[in-house]
Amino acid sequence: MNSLSSVSFLLLSTVVFHLFSSAAAGMIRGGSLAADTKSYCLPKPGTSNDELLRNIDIACNQGADCGPIDTGGTCAQPSDARSYASFAMNSYFRLKGSVESACDFEGTGLITANDPSHGECKYA
Secondary structure, three states: HHHHHHHHHHHHHHHHHHHHHHHHHHHHOEEEEEOOOOOOEEEEOOOOHHHOOOOOOOOHHHHOOOHHHHOOOOOOOOOOOHHHHHHHHHHHHHHHHEEEHHHOOOOEEEEEEEEOEEEEEEEO
């Protein structure tokens, strides 16, 4: 009976190990962050105004929801390129499944756990 318990424990341990390692490998291959970790895509400090404007253009023209940064939108203030780029880049990042490559923006994107939401402006 004791050897049967040992074999059962070993078999169960092996199955659990493979389940967890397969899930981890899938996350690594997919390039996405852990599902329980909320992450945001923002411009890196020092990103030029021209780069910020380019990022807004890329994100908004590739299907990101940029309505909130339009005039009168919930994220239209503060009215500056960095704020608009932050929202547009993060919206694009979400649209693409929050994979790391969706926050590259030619090397100007940065993934962070710090929620940039403010006032009525809520980042997804």
